[in-house]
Amino acid sequence: MSSVYNCPVISCTMLNCTCADIRVFAPEICGEAVPGQFVHIKCDGLTLRRPISICDVDGAVLRLIVDSRGKGTEWLVSRKKGDILDILGPLGHGFDCSGESILVVGGGIGVPPLLYAAKKASDSCAVIGFRSEDQAILLGDFSQACRAIHIATDDGSLGHKGFVDHLARLKLESEHFDRVLACGPTPMLRSVAKVCEEMNVPLQVSLEERMGCGVGACLVCACKTKADNEEGFVHSHVCKDGPVFDANEVIWE
Amino acid sequence: MTGIDMKVNIAGVELKNPVAVASGTFGFGHEYNNFYSLNELGAICVKGLTVKRREGNPPPRIAETPAGILNSVGLQNPGVDSFIANDMPFLREFDIKIIANISGNTIDEYCEMAEKVSAAGVDMIELNISCPNVKAGGMAVGTSCNMAAEVTSAVKSHSSVPLMVKLSPNVTDITEIAKSVEDAGADALSLINTILGMRIDIKSRRPIIKNNMGGLSGPAVFPVAVRMIWQVSNAVKLPILGMGGVSSGEDAVEMMLAGASAVAVGTACFADPFAPIKVRDGINSYLVENSIPAASNLTHGVLPW
Ligand SMILES: Cc1cc2nc3c(=O)[nH]c(=O)nc-3n(C[C@H](O)[C@H](O)[C@H](O)COP(=O)(O)OP(=O)(O)OC[C@H]3O[C@@H](n4cnc5c(N)ncnc54)[C@H](O)[C@@H]3O)c2cc1C
Ligand SMILES: Cc1cc2nc3c(=O)[nH]c(=O)nc-3n(C[C@H](O)[C@H](O)[C@H](O)COP(=O)(O)O)c2cc1C
Numbered sequence: 342m343s344s345v346y347n348c349p350v351i352s353c354t355m356l357n358c359t360c361a362d363i364r365v366f367a368p369e370i371c372g373e374a375v376p377g378q379f380v381h382i383k384c385d386g387l388t389l390r391r392p393i394s395i396c397d398v399d400g401a402v403l404r405l406i407v408d409s410r411g412k413g414t415e416w417l418v419s420r421k422k423g424d425i426l427d428i429l430g431p432l433g434h435g436f437d438c439s440g441e442s443i444l445v446v447g448g449g450i451g452v453p454p455l456l457y458a459a460k461k462a463s464d465s466c467a468v469i470g471f472r473s474e475d476q477a478i479l480l481g482d483f484s485q486a487c488r489a490i491h492i493a494t495d496d497g498s499l500g501h502k503g504f505v506d507h508l509a510r511l512k513l514e515s516e517h518f519d520r521v522l523a524c525g526p527t528p529m530l531r532s533v534a535k536v537c538e539e540m541n542v543p544l545q546v547s548l549e550e551r552m553g554c555g556v557g558a559c560l561v562c563a564c565k566t567k568a569d570n571e572e573g574f575v576h577s578h579v580c581k582d583g584p585v586f587d588a589n590e591v592i593w594e
Numbered sequence: 595m596t597g598i599d600m601k602v603n604i605a606g607v608e609l610k611n612p613v614a615v616a617s618g619t620f621g622f623g624h625e626y627n628n629f630y631s632l633n634e635l636g637a638i639c640v641k642g643l644t645v646k647r648r649e650g651n652p653p654p655r656i657a658e659t660p661a662g663i664l665n666s667v668g669l670q671n672p673g674v675d676s677f678i679a680n681d682m683p684f685l686r687e688f689d690i691k692i693i694a695n696i697s698g699n700t701i702d703e704y705c706e707m708a709e710k711v712s713a714a715g716v717d718m719i720e721l722n723i724s725c726p727n728v729k730a731g732g733m734a735v736g737t738s739c740n741m742a743a744e745v746t747s748a749v750k751s752h753s754s755v756p757l758m759v760k761l762s763p764n765v766t767d768i769t770e771i772a773k774s775v776e777d778a779g780a781d782a783l784s785l786i787n788t789i790l791g792m793r794i795d796i797k798s799r800r801p802i803i804k805n806n807m808g809g810l811s812g813p814a815v816f817p818v819a820v821r822m823i824w825q826v827s828n829a830v831k832l833p834i835l836g837m838g839g840v841s842s843g844e845d846a847v848e849m850m851l852a853g854a855s856a857v858a859v860g861t862a863c864f865a866d867p868f869a870p871i872k873v874r875d876g877i878n879s880y881l882v883e884n885s886i887p888a889a890s891n892l893t894h895g896v897l898p899w
Contacts, residue, residue, distance in 0.1 A: 342628055345867060388812050389658050389864060429867065551654040553663065554864045556628075558621035560641070560670045561656040576649045576670055581625070 343430050343556075346370060350424045351402060356478045359409045360450075361418035363426075368401035370430050376458035377435030377522070377547055377585040380405070381555035383427035384413040390429060391417065392552055392580070394454035394524070397482070403428075406453035406478065432555050433584050436545055438462045440519030444542075445469075445487075446509045446533050448525025452479060454547060458522050459486040466518070467491070468508045470525070474499035506532035513540040520545065522585075527593070534588045544588035550579040557581025565592035598881045599888035600874075602636070602856045604833045605756035605781035607717050609636035609691055609856055612889045613846065613874040616837045616860030617642055617695035617720060617760075618667065622681040623688075629867045634874070637691035639784070639835075639858055640677065642722050643711070644696075645703045647673040657793040657802035662812030662839070663861060664791050666805040669697055674707045678714040691717040693758070701745050705752040712754040719753050720835075721746065721780075724762030724787035736762035736787075739774040746778035758782035758835060761826070763789050763815075768822045769829035776830045783826060784835040784858070786819045812861040813839045820852045827853025827894050841869055843876010850877075850892035 348365040356362050370380065374395050380403070381390040391413040397404040409418045420426065436458045443462040445455040448470045456479055459465040465486065470493040471477045477499055483490045491508045492500030501508055506529065509521065513536065523533045524547035537544035553561035563576035564583070567590055574592050577583065600611040614637035615626075622640050623632050632638065650670025657664045671677070674696070685692050694711040696719060698704035708719055723736035723745060735741045742759070750757050759775045761768060763786040772783060788809025793802045801807070819838025827834055836854025840846050841862035849857050862869035877889060886892070 344629060383865060387658065388661060388663055388861070389656075551656050553656050553665065554619070554625070554867075556625040556867065558625040559619055559665075559864065560621070560650065560667050561653075561665060563650065563653045563655060563667075563670065572649060574649070576653075 343373070343432055344369070345427065345429050348403070348426045348428050350420050350422055350426060352422055353418070353420045355418070356406070357475055359418070360478055361407050361409070363405045363407060363417065363420060365403050365405070365426055365428065366401055367403040367428060370428065371398045371401050371403050374398050374403070374431040375435035376438055376461050377454055378431040378433050379584060380428045380430030381432060381552075382417065382429075384416045387413050389553065390555060392555060393417070394547070395431060395457060396453035397457045397460070406450070408450045429555060433580055434582065436522045436547075436585050437520065438522075442466075442518050444509065444512060444518040444521045446505050446521055446523040448505055448529040449476070451525030451529070451547065454524050455522060456482055456486060459483060464488055466512065466516075468493070468505050468512060470494065470505035470529070471499070472496070504532065505529060506536050509533055510536045510540070513537070513542055518542060523547070531593045534591070534593070537588060545585050546588050546591060547584045548579050548586060548591070549584070552580050555580045565594065566590045567592055597887070598878055599890070600878060602890050604835060604855050605718070605758065607691055607756055610689070611636040611874050612850065612856035612877060613870050614639055614693070614835060614856055614858040615863065615870055616858040617722070619860035619863055622677065623685055626863065626867055630871060632685070632688040632690045634871055635690050636856060637693055637717070638685065639693040639695050639720050640681070641671050642669045642695045642697045643671055643674045643677055643707060644669055645674060645698065645706060647671070647676065652804045654802060654804055655808070657808060659791070659793060659810065659814060662810050662814030663864070664793060664803055664808030664810055665788070666803045666808035668805065674710050678710060682714050686715065693718045693720050695720040695722050695760070697722040701748045704745055704749045708749045708752040716755060718756045718758055718782070719749070720784055721749055721757060721759045722787070724760050736771065737765050739770055742771050743774040743778035746775045746780050750779040756781040758784050760787055761785040762787050763818060763822055769825050772826045772830045772832075776832050780832060782833045782835065783830070784837065785826060786815065786822055786838040789815055789818065811838065813841060815839045816845060820849055823849060823854050824852040824896065840873060843873050843878075843880055846873050846877050847880050847892060850889070851894070851896040853894045855890070855893050
């Protein structure tokens with residue numbers, strides 16, 4: 342059962358100017374975590390917890406990658422060894438990593454949750470994109486976890502110049518995959534969804550929305566999904582129904 | 595807990611302890627029941643119900659503020675019939691008072707729901723005439739004495755359980771509304787609903803909430819809630835379920851001293867799912883430390899200057 346745990350920080354190291362790699366001792370959460378799930382972390386002085394994806398699980402060590410973008414994440418990336426984090430989790434529905442081969446497609450801070458998914462899959466390839474070389478993270482980890490990795494940067498400073506949906510298309514044209522798992526900014530997910538639809542490959546996407554409780558009680562983190570009713574949609578909730586959805590359920594706005 | 599009487603009574607409904615959970619922050623109880631049994635709580639005010647299913651407002655529906663949040667969910671709920679069929683059986687498994695929070699577009703809708711939830715066996719009705727996030731009904735009703743009285747007396751005649759009216763803080767003088775609904779036959783009052791607010795992202799110049807405005811809750815509203823509960827409890831005889839920013843036992847004691855018979859915990863659950871339990875235990879500790887035999891002794895115990 343997900344619950345609230347006080348987790349000691351084992352290490353917190355910067356991967357680049359803004360991203361930290363945080364490892365915490367969280368045996369209960371690790372024991373249950375499924376790739377694609379997230380945790381909700383209390384940050385000093387703030388009313389709301391911050392949702393952070395599970396990047397990896399190694400025994401009792403939970404690994405989180407946090408990009409500093411505001412008050413809460415700034416506080417998180419400045420944690421030190423021995424600090425205690427108040428973590429609620431694991432939460433939400435994760436990726437389905439079954440099948441023989443999986444392609445993970447990630448962009449920016451959407452890349453971390455795909456690592457644990459790639460590891461759990463029996464065979465995986467990765468297409469990951471960043472703004473530029475200095476923003477690139479987890480390259481070594483993905484190289485180890487995956488049969489092949491392909492990198493794109495917006496400015497061409499590393500790998501292919503351009504977006505991940507192009508690389509994903511090339512990959513899907515050259516090989517069969519049972520499923521594609523994607524996480525990243527909405528425009529990227531929408532493009533990947535288009536590619537997968539054209540190539541007729543099932544796709545799961547991990548969505549983001551501003552959250553309240555994180556457990557499905559307050560109904561704040563709404564996203565539109567298809568439904569057989571007058572309106573043609575219902576408001577599902579990222580924290581409980583997601584964050585991972587089948588792409589063909591999602592209504593892209 | 596030995597020796598302390600934690601029971602409180604609101605309009606004839608006995609709560610085994612003075613801690614409820616606030617409407618819209620706790621769903622229908624399923625989620626938090628995974629953390630602790632609902633048997634621990636005095637009462638649950640369920641998510642605001644409407645006659646028909648509502649999908650609510652587009653996201654983003656929440657913005658953080660200093661010591662609080664703004665929300666604009668817009669009463670997303672599966673409709674009263676679905677609640678009765680799918681959630682009442684679950685809630686009835688617990689030793690907890692069930693308070694049905696209802697919102698209508700018209701007086702007829704309010705009455706229809708009151709009949710349905712009464713028949714379904716809820717313990718109390720909470721009449722939501724104070725939602726700031728919907729166009730029809732909601733706050734428009736709760737900020738006019740005449741309309742508030744009209745809907746109260748109509749719903750009263752269609753309810754077979756005690757009727758609690760939830761007041762909006764978005765008024766000049768909350769005691770006027772309180773007196774109007776008391777005269778119209780309300781059995782209890784709950785306050786406060788959220789305070790209308792707004793946040794703007796200065797980079798995009800867009801309001802953070804898609805609906806532009808939202809309702810403020812959390813510790814930021816606590817002093818306003820205490821003040822309004824004190825004013826209302828001086829003005830009317832009705833028992834009060836107090837809410838607005840309660841996140842500790844001390845907060846609850848303070849709100850009860852101001853005039854509340856019990857408190858509801860809302861936004862505090864988001865930071866700590868166990869907040870209602872901690873509030874309950876905190877009240878108990880205060881009573882023990884101060885040799886006060888019963889939680890009900892706190893109500894309206896403030897010694898004003
Ligand atoms: C399911 C999920 C998984 C995520 N995983 C990661 C991750 O692994 N690593 C990472 O660095 N970030 C992740 N994010 C984004 C991260 O939650 C936000 O960057 C963070 O909440 C911003 O908080 P802040 O205080 O720094 O920013 P502020 O802008 O000060 O935050 C203000 C409010 O807005 C919310 N908010 C702001 N941006 C976002 C956003 N993009 N998504 C949701 N809420 C937001 C905050 O939670 C807070 O309530 C994830 C988001 C979701 C929904
Ligand atoms: C996300 C959210 C949803 C809410 N939904 C409702 C609702 O459906 N009906 C209602 O009467 N009040 C609703 N409220 C108001 C609360 O019940 C409560 O009156 C208010 O939040 C103040 O208490 P708090 O500060 O402890 O949260 C909602 C509040 C929040 C934060």
